[in-house]
Amino acid sequence: xxxxxxxxxxxxxxxxxxxxxxxxxxxxxxxxxxxxxxxxxxxxxxxxxxxxxxxxxxxxxxxxxxxxxxxxxxxxxxxxxxxxxxxxxxxxxxxxxxxxxxxxxxxxxxxxxxxxxxxxxxxxxxxxxxxxxxxxxxxxxxxxxxxxxxxxxxxxxxxxxxxxxxxxxxxxxxxxxxxxxxxxxxxxxxxxxxxxxxxxxxxxxxxxxxxxxxxxxxxxxxxxxxxxxxxxxxxxxxxxxxxxxxxxxxxxxxxxxxxxxxxxxxxxxxxxxxxxxxxxxxxxxxxxxxxxxxxxxxxxxxxxxxxxxxxxxxxxxxxxxxxxxxxxxxxxxxxxxxxxxxxxxxxxxxxxxxxxxxxxxxxxxxxxxxxxxxxxxxxxxxxxxxxxxxxxxxxxxxxxxxxxxxxxxxxxxxxxxxxxxxxxxxxxxxxxxxxxxxxxxxxxxxxxxxxxxxxxxxxxxxxxxxxxxxxxxxxxxxxxxxxxxxxxxxxxxxxxxxxxxxxxxxxxxxxxxxxxxxxxxxxxxxxxxxxxxxxxxxxxxxxxxxxxxxxxxxxxxxxxxxxxxxxxxxxxxxxxxxxxxxxxxxxxxxxxxxxxxxxxxxxxxxxxxxxxxxxxxxxxxxxxxxxxxxxxxxxxxxxxxxxxxxxxxxxxxxxxxxxx
Amino acid sequence: xxxxxxxxxxxxxxxxxxxxxxxxxxxxxxxxxxxxxxxxxxxxxxxxxxxxxxxxxxxxxxxxxxxxxxxxxxxxxxxxxxxxxxxxxxxxxxxxxxxxxxxxxxxxxxxxxxxxxxxxxxxxxxxxxxxxxxxxxxxxxxxxxxxxxxxxxxxxxxxxxxxxxxxxxxxxxxxxxxxxxxxxxxxxxxxxxxxxxxxxxxxxxxxxxxxxxxxxxxxxxxxxxxxxxxxxxxxxxxxxxxxxxxxxxxxxxxxxxxxxxxxxxxxxxxxxxxxxxxxxxxxxxxxxxxxxxxx
Ligand SMILES: Cc1cc2nc3c(=O)[nH]c(=O)nc-3n(C[C@H](O)[C@H](O)[C@H](O)COP(=O)(O)OP(=O)(O)OC[C@H]3O[C@@H](n4cnc5c(N)ncnc54)[C@H](O)[C@@H]3O)c2cc1C
Ligand code: SF4
Ligand code: SF4
Numbered sequence: 001x002x003x004x005x006x007x008x009x010x011x012x013x014x015x016x017x018x019x020x021x022x023x024x025x026x027x028x029x030x031x032x033x034x035x036x037x038x039x040x041x042x043x044x045x046x047x048x049x050x051x052x053x054x055x056x057x058x059x060x061x062x063x064x065x066x067x068x069x070x071x072x073x074x075x076x077x078x079x080x081x082x083x084x085x086x087x088x089x090x091x092x093x094x095x096x097x098x099x100x101x102x103x104x105x106x107x108x109x110x111x112x113x114x115x116x117x118x119x120x121x122x123x124x125x126x127x128x129x130x131x132x133x134x135x136x137x138x139x140x141x142x143x144x145x146x147x148x149x150x151x152x153x154x155x156x157x158x159x160x161x162x163x164x165x166x167x168x169x170x171x172x173x174x175x176x177x178x179x180x181x182x183x184x185x186x187x188x189x190x191x192x193x194x195x196x197x198x199x200x201x202x203x204x205x206x207x208x209x210x211x212x213x214x215x216x217x218x219x220x221x222x223x224x225x226x227x228x229x230x231x232x233x234x235x236x237x238x239x240x241x242x243x244x245x246x247x248x249x250x251x252x253x254x255x256x257x258x259x260x261x262x263x264x265x266x267x268x269x270x271x272x273x274x275x276x277x278x279x280x281x282x283x284x285x286x287x288x289x290x291x292x293x294x295x296x297x298x299x300x301x302x303x304x305x306x307x308x309x310x311x312x313x314x315x316x317x318x319x320x321x322x323x324x325x326x327x328x329x330x331x332x333x334x335x336x337x338x339x340x341x342x343x344x345x346x347x348x349x350x351x352x353x354x355x356x357x358x359x360x361x362x363x364x365x366x367x368x369x370x371x372x373x374x375x376x377x378x379x380x381x382x383x384x385x386x387x388x389x390x391x392x393x394x395x396x397x398x399x400x401x402x403x404x405x406x407x408x409x410x411x412x413x414x415x416x417x418x419x420x421x422x423x424x425x426x427x428x429x430x431x432x433x434x435x436x437x438x439x440x441x442x443x444x445x446x447x448x449x450x451x452x453x454x455x456x457x458x459x460x461x462x463x464x465x466x467x468x469x470x471x472x473x474x475x476x477x478x479x480x481x482x483x484x485x486x487x488x489x490x491x492x493x494x495x496x497x498x499x500x501x502x503x504x505x506x507x508x509x510x511x512x513x514x515x516x517x518x519x520x521x522x523x524x525x526x527x528x529x530x531x532x533x534x535x536x537x538x539x540x541x542x543x544x545x546x547x548x549x550x551x552x553x554x555x556x557x558x559x560x561x562x563x564x565x566x567x568x569x570x571x572x573x574x575x576x577x578x579x580x581x582x583x584x585x586x587x588x589x590x591x592x593x594x595x596x597x598x599x600x601x602x603x604x605x606x607x608x609x610x611x612x613x614x615x616x617x618x619x620x621x622x623x624x625x626x627x628x629x630x631x632x633x634x635x636x637x638x639x640x641x642x643x644x645x646x647x648x649x650x651x652x653x654x655x656x657x658x659x660x
Numbered sequence: 661x662x663x664x665x666x667x668x669x670x671x672x673x674x675x676x677x678x679x680x681x682x683x684x685x686x687x688x689x690x691x692x693x694x695x696x697x698x699x700x701x702x703x704x705x706x707x708x709x710x711x712x713x714x715x716x717x718x719x720x721x722x723x724x725x726x727x728x729x730x731x732x733x734x735x736x737x738x739x740x741x742x743x744x745x746x747x748x749x750x751x752x753x754x755x756x757x758x759x760x761x762x763x764x765x766x767x768x769x770x771x772x773x774x775x776x777x778x779x780x781x782x783x784x785x786x787x788x789x790x791x792x793x794x795x796x797x798x799x800x801x802x803x804x805x806x807x808x809x810x811x812x813x814x815x816x817x818x819x820x821x822x823x824x825x826x827x828x829x830x831x832x833x834x835x836x837x838x839x840x841x842x843x844x845x846x847x848x849x850x851x852x853x854x855x856x857x858x859x860x861x862x863x864x865x866x867x868x869x870x871x872x873x874x875x876x877x878x879x880x881x882x883x884x885x886x887x888x889x890x891x892x893x894x895x896x897x898x899x900x901x902x903x904x905x906x907x908x909x910x911x912x913x914x915x916x917x918x919x920x921x922x923x924x925x926x927x928x929x930x931x932x933x934x935x936x937x938x939x940x941x942x943x944x945x946x947x948x949x950x951x952x953x954x955x
Contacts, residue, residue, distance in 0.1 A: 342825020345844075396816055462824075464844025466875070471844075 003035035004124055005061035007052055008116075009043035009068035011098055016041075018102035020113040024067065027117045031124045035059055044074050052078075053085035062087065063130060065123045067095040067116065088132035090575070090645055095123035118658055125657030129650040133575035138624055140226040140571055141325040144562050145170065147218060147505070150178020151197065152540025152551040153330035154204050159559030160328075161209035165566045168322065169204065170232055171214045175279035176201055178332050179541075182262060184362035184370075186548060187412040188443035194278060201280045215285055219319060221327075221509045224624035225535030226571055228324045236315040238286035239272070243310035246282045248274075250302035250311060258290045264357045266375055267367035272302045272311075277365055286311075326535045326562040327509060329519055330555065331502060333541040336391030336398060336495035343462045344387070346492060350376035351470055352463060354494040355406065358413055362420075372420055374489050377468065381488030384417045385472050386410050386428040387460050391495030393431065399495050399516060404545040406493035407434045411444045413491060414453035426453040427485055429460050429474050437549070456483060463490055496545040510598060511536050518544045529558040533597065534627070537561050576645040577626035578633060580619045585640035587617035591632035599625035600632060663781060664726035664733045664773070665693035668740035669701050674894075675737070675886030677930025681915035682736050682778060684929060688922045689786060689794060693734060696725050702743040705853070713764065716757070719747040719775075721765045727773035736778040736915065738812040738885035744775035745818050777812060779884050779914060780820040783828040788835040796923045798837020800952075802945060804917070805841045805878040806830045807869065809888045810849040823847070829882060829914055836921035843876040845869050850891040866891050866899045870907045880910040880941060882917055889913065894935045910938035920945070 006028040010016035025039040036059040040048050043066055055061055064087065066078050071094040079089035097116040105112040144160050146153045149171030160167045169176065180186075183193040204210050213232060220231040239250075254272045259265035262275040269275070271291040272284045292299035293313060303311040335354060338346035346352045351374045353361075364370035374381050388410055391398035407430075414426035433455070435441045447453045458475035465471075472485040498517035499505075506513045511531035512520045519538050522530035529537050539555035540546060546554070565571070582605065591600050603620040606613055619632075619641065630643040642648060671679035686693050699722050708715035723744060726733045735741040751758045752771035762768050782791065806829035808821075816823035824847060830840035848869055854862030870892065873881050883889050893911040900907050911934065919929040926932075926942045 342822045345825070348842075462844060462848075464872075 002033050002063060002128055003059065003061050004031075004033045004063050004065060004127055005052070005055050005059060006031075006034055006037040006065045006067065006120060006124065007043055007048075007055075008037070008039040008097075008120070009048070009066065010039065010041045011068060011102075012041065015068070015098050015102040015116075018106045018109055018112045019097055019116045020109060021116075023113055024097070024116045024120060028065075028067075028120050028124065031121055033128045034124055036061060043068050044077055049077075049081045052081055056082065056085040056087060063091040063093075063127045065093050065095060065120060065127050067097045067120045067123070069098040070094075070096050070100075088134075090133040091127065091130050093123040093127035093130065095119040122654040122657045125653040126650050129647070129653045130645070133644060135572040135575050136623070137570040137572050138224075138226050140566060140568055141228075141323045142166065142566050143168070143322070143324050144326045144328065144566060145228070145230055145322070145324040146328045146330055146539075147509075148172075148178070148330035148332055148540070148542065149176030149204075149212070149214070150330060150332045150540060150551075151180045151200070151548055152332065152542075152555040153178070153328070154200050155552045155555035156328045156330055156539045156559045156562070157210050158200065158204050158207065159556050160562050160566075161204075161207045163559070163563040163567075164209070165563060166209050166211070168211045168213055168324070170216050170218060171212070172217050173275065174215045174237070174273075174285040175275050175281070176204070176212065176214060177276070177278075177280070179356075180548060181276060181278070182264075182356060182359055183409075184359045184366075185412065185416070187408045188437070188439040190412065190415075198278045201278070205280045212281065214281060218505060218508060223323070224622070225533075226325050226565070227624065228327055228535065229321055230324055230327075231319055231321045234318040234320065236288075236317050237283075238288065238291075238311065238313060238315050239284050240310045240312050240315075241281060241283055243308045244283040244306075245308055245310075246274075246284075247307065248284070249305050249307065251284055253301050253305045255299070255301065256290055256292050258287065263367050264354070264360050266357065266360060283310075286313075326537065326565050328537045328539050328555075328558050328562060329505070329509065329511070329531075329542055330539040330558075331499050331505060331542040333496040333545065334499050336497045338390055338492050338494055340397050341390065344390070344460065344490070344492060345463050345465075349463065349465055349470060349490075350374075351381075351488065352490045352492065354492050355409055355413065356494070358491045362413075362416055372417065379468075379488070380421060382421065382423065383425045383427070383485060383487045383489075384414075384421075385460075385470075385485055385487040385490045386414060386426065386493065387490065388428065388430045388493040389495075390492040391497070392493075399497065401516065401545070402434065403493075403496040404434070405496065405547045407432075408437070408440055408443070408547065410491075410493045411435070411447040411453070415443075415447045415451045418451040418453060426451075427472075427487070428453055428455045430455060430457055431459070437547075458483070463487075496541060499542070502542065509533070509536060518542065529554055529561055532627070535565065573623060574628060576628040576643065577623055578621045578628070578630070578641050578643050580621055581640045581642065582618050584638050585618040585636075586638050587619065588637065589617075589619070590635045590637060591619055591641055594631050594635040595626075596629065596631065597625045597627050599627070661690065661785065662692040662694060662731060663776070664729060664731040665695045666699055666702075666722055666726075666733050666735045666740060666744070667695065668699075668735070668737045669704075670737055670739075670886035674890055675913075677933050678736055678886055678889070678913045678915060680928075680930040681913055681919050684924055685915050685918045685922060688919075688924065689782075689791065691734075691781070691786065694729065694731060696722050696733070699725070702740045704739055704743065708743070713760065715743065716747045716750055717761055717764045719744040720751065720761045720769045721767060723747060723773050723775065724762075724765060724767040724769035727769055728767075730773075732774045732776050734776050734778050734781045736884070736913075738777070738809050739887060741775060741777045742811040742814070748773075748775045749818060777820060777884070779812065779828055779832070782918070783832055784820065788831055791832070791918070792835040792837075795835070795837055795921045797921055797946070797949060799833070799839075799917060799921050799945065800837055800949065802838040802941070803841050803877060803879045804833045804838050804882050805843045805873045805876055805880075806833060806846060806914075807850075807873075807881050807883045807888060807892070808846050809883065809885045810847055812884055813847065829884065832914060833882060833917065836917060838917070838921075841876050841878050843872055843878070845872040848872075850888045852887055852891075855891050855895050862891070863895075863899050863902055866895055867903050867905075870896065870899065870909060871905070873909055874907055878909065880912055880938070882912050882914045884914055896936050908936065910934065910936050910941050912938060 254270035256271035257268040260269035360366040537558040540551040703718035813819040851862035851865035
């Protein structure tokens with residue numbers, strides 16, 4: 001005989017104000033299988049838990065129902081409780097009489113009590129069907145992978161490495177550094193970006209636990225938490241990293257010039273290049289698309305002048321596979337394509353540029369050696385107009401969200417215009433000024449009050465060229481007046497958007513992304529660095545627009561999660577996963593594409609039928625990958641798939657208890 | 661290729677040359693236009709300032725007749741097009757509105773017959789390629805600014821081209837052998853009826869557009885709206901006098917420029933009806949072509 005114990009919680013007055021808890025406990029005594037039933041003020045508190053443990057012993061209970069709050073809240077608590085009372089943790093069932101009852105029906109105690117009784121009745125019926133489940137363990141590979149070597153990736157890698165774990169950083173570009181390397185000074189303190197970034201880049205490169213894999217991309221990801229098998233494509237650099245000393249002779253002599261991506265095409269680079277002077281590794285790569293040798297077979301100058309014979313035209317892409325215990329995605333962001341705003345003429349007028357262009361114009365090693373000059377004719381602009389929210393907060397043409405960093409970097413830009421150009425004017429068109437953050441609003445106030453930037457609340461309707469000026473038409477909505485400004489240069493605060501290949505990477509690794517292709521955290525408040533996929537964590541702007549402090553904070557948080565995982569030898573697995581009844585599985589494969597975690601594949605089994613050995617295909621659930629979502633059980637036409645702890649029989653028992 | 665044709669009131673009065681040139685050009689391009697029998701006024705601004713249902717019901721009747729015939733409607737006038745398109749979209753969006761309108765006009769209109777701007781039909785249905793093969797008098801060296809006005813490509817959700825920096829007319833001019841001149845006033849408002857009712861508001865708007873066209877180095881302006889035409893053409897001398905300027909900028913309906921390039925007789929296209937002399941520039945164009953031919 002099964003002996004069920006029922007424990008009804010008052011949750012202070014959270015439940016008892018709307019539900020007659022004593023009555024519910026009394027009613028429960030008559031349900032089939034119930035051997036003991038009682039109520040208490042706070043079941044989750046120490047005395048409450050003791051009450052349960054004592055009853056298990058004294059009343060010889062073998063399964064437990066706790067009627068209290070949501071299992072999201074306290075299921076782990078009560079599972080631990082009955083485990084220490086000597087029962088299997090999965091012989092627990094919770095009836096949610098708070099969120100599902102007292103909180104939603106505060107005004108009708110009589111009927112709320114009836115409902116609570118019904119919920120308990122269902123939980124009793126289910127727990128009668130529950131089976132003891134055992135957690136198994138999987139070994140953990142003590143090596144982490146960080147994808148993306150921007151500031152977020154660098155910080156995550158450093159923290160993981162400093163905790164004593166091995167970490168590989170895979171960076172797509174020839175150098176690590178990301179966008180922060182392109183930024184000149186950083187708000188709100190205006191310290192030079194390179195001065196705070198390059199030491200970190202050097203640290204990460206020299207760290208004995210860090211392995212930098214630049215100019216490389218993720219090709220394939222298999223496996224699951226603790227054991228991800230990742231194939232990395234190391235793109236042919238055409239330069240032997242071991243032999244190259246980084247002397248730069250090849251770069252000097254290369255005759256081929258192409259616009260530099262790093263300098264936003266306002267300056268040229270060579271076909272053999274490092275993206276910027278402080279690049280790490282500070283060793284060049286050949287861009288085969290533009291190199292003469294690769295295009296026509298002629299040239300080869302770099303090879304001839306290289307003193308260590310490091311240039312190697314025959315290099316090929318290399319595929320390596322490595323096993324990792326945890327993955328951090330830190331792939332950052334791209335900029336929105338402003339040319340969809342025909343009225344601004346971005347791409348048509350040379351002096352209409354993005355904020356990132358402007359960062360390069362400010363930078364001492366940029367195209368203008370740090371003097372703010374117009375791209376069109378190199379003149380120093382007197383009137384600079386800034387337009388905020390370009391592509392942000394605009395559902396019609398851009399993105400619905402706020403890009404979060406642009407209010408601050410525009411204030412920074414306006415400050416620098418006023419500081420660097422005598423008698424200049426900085427006009428900022430804005431919808432709102434959003435400056436939450438430590439020291440941020442003070443910075444903005446200085447921009448207007450001390451530096452005298454002119455903020456105009458309204459949108460710009462049109463920009464056109466007149467002679468060598470840009471005429472900017474807009475509206476001052478505070479004065480209710482149209483505004484016309486003769487500008488020398490216009491800077492657009494362009495929206496931050498997800499990387500073009502963000503969705504592809506997410507699908508490959510197997511985690512989710514939102515409608516804007518930003519990576520989705522497991523919980524927007526309580527699990528901001530986890531993904532829904534165990535063992536995969538997020539850092540930086542790949543999860544949504546973020547500035548440097550926030551990216552760094554998130555990176556360190558992700559690193560802690562990784563270290564927590566890697567500090568164990570093995571980890572328990574959740575036993576609530578799908579199971580295949582091999583006897584009735586027809587091998588149709590309907591479940592395979594349904595599984596969001598690619599946990600199901602088909603395997604061939606041998607059977608003896610009427611004395612003959614036959615082979616047939618059946619579904620096979622990978623227990624490491626299955627997250628217990630249950631999607632497959634619905635897809636299975638022969639009901640061969642059943643989710644443990646939520647089997648068809650268990651669910652039906654609940655329904656029967658309520659309806660029969 | 662066959663369309664229902666809705667000329668609208670302006671094309672039978674101030675904008676008669678738009679009607680003439682449209683019909684002639686369509687004929688040479690092999691596009692059949694079936695003029696909606698007994699069409700009514702689209703209501704223009706008067707209706708939609710008076711009553712929303714009225715503003716939808718008036719165009720709906722014309723669209724319904726086209727729908728019965730199974731044809732989309734080609735509409736030259738930008739304002740008529742805007743009213744018809746708004747009706748089409750509202751009927752498509754709301755079954756309830758569809759029912760109400762059908763009751764009012766005593767005809768079925770489901771939104772199946774689409775309102776199409778004539779420019780859209782030429783550029784996107786017939787295609788620039790087909791048009792350029794039929795050009796026999798290219799608008800060689802003619803510098804044209806395309807003036808779309810404020811209605812033709814708006815609102816953005818409904819338009820067939822970029823609402824702020826449209827390109828279709830510019831591309832058409834190019835296909836006709838002319839030189840499209842980029843400028844920033846393609847979609848500025850010409851002031852519409854303000855030139856008549858409140859000239860202190862309307863005239864500066866016209867002035868800005870004409871000056872910008874001149875500064876862009878245009879020989880002429882191409883337009884797709886009879887009201888824009890009267891503001892830029894009929895008012896040109898008056899506005900010039902007020903601001904002490906002499907623009908001498910011929911203004912064409914884009915259909916007239918098409919007609920010229922297709923080798924039709926400018927007089928027959930109605931070009932002699934313009935206020936600012938436009939025949940002169942056409943004549944020059946033809947003379948230059950003649951010189952090229954004999955050379
Ligand atoms: C104009 C401008 C000015 C700014 N100024 C400031 C400022 O003053 N102060 C401030 O706090 N913030 C500023 N920011 C914001 C700052 O740039 C970001 O917060 C920061 O760069 C985010 O870092 P990240 O590492 O998440 O992303 P990123 O800097 O974008 O780095 C991501 C890295 O991942 C790599 N990567 C991408 N995809 C892959 C892939 N599939 N495989 C491998 N590698 C990949 C990229 O190549 C890159 O190196 C500014 C932003 C802009 C646009
Ligand atoms: S071979 Fe290519 S990279 Fe080398 S010098 Fe010539 S163009 Fe430059
Ligand atoms: S941060 Fe400021 S400028 Fe950027 S999108 Fe948000 S409100 Fe607009």
